[in-house]
Amino acid sequence: MGLGGMKIYETHVNTRNLKQSIEFYQSLGLELAYVINERRVAFFWLGEAGKKEQMLGVWEVPADKFVTSHFAFGVTLEELMKIPSFLEKKGIELRPSFGLDTSEPVVHAWMPAASYYFADPDGNSLEYLALLEGEARPEMGAVHLSTWNEVNGNHDKRSV
Template sequence: MIKGLYETHIQVSNLENAINFYTEVLGLKLAHQDENRRIAFLWVGKDRDFMLGLWEQKENLQTRHFAFRVDKEDLLNTSVEFLKNKNLIPYNFLKNGSEKPMVFAWMPALAIYFNDPDGNQLEFISILEGKEKPELGILSYEEWLEKTS
């Protein structure tokens, strides 16, 4: 019955700033804004495929995590430069100072992280072809290729 995840919602400290970040910086499209409730909905990808809800919360802001699906080639070749060009700091899951995407071998998937202005942890992720290998843990893409070739 379930075919996927349609929408997720996060709290933001300033709705206008968040709309600007997600539309101007990340390229999402504003679908609807409700000034009375201080919320906005953004299309992720093609209109009506997936939606992100932004809820303004002035106190007790609770940050969240979610991932944007991207192509493997974009993740490997342009994601870090894209983030840096937008004045965002890319980091890997291990937070070990490397800006290179890492592989979660149990999936397997390649990922790089960054934060929005409110501290929500965002991720670019690409599911890799091949069989999962949870025994390998989390490793660089180069190590993944060496161990799975």
């Protein structure tokens, strides 16, 4: 039995400093939902205002138990194109990925999706990701958006 409408409701990352992480994730626009100080965890709502369809949990753990992880925020391509200036205003640097610089989004041609990568204060790998129209081209690997657009006959970086 397939569950075609299934999606991830909740995911979690670890932190070494809960207060710092709360401030960081709020700076990205996440709504703080609930903090349980005794358990050293904070929960954030993601998605459209008032819908409460997805949640991020951030758990403070001792340094010797800390392990980095990764997750991606889904956005539109139009929103993705604004991410560099959005993060720069917050003092957050984009990270090169898959051997490509941060001059433009990286396209994972097998999906296809365009992404920008960055990190939270603990080094967890975070990503803003926009699904792209068109057929998957896994043979291309990871390329800049301009290369993806050229191969697909689209010369406007902002459209797909």
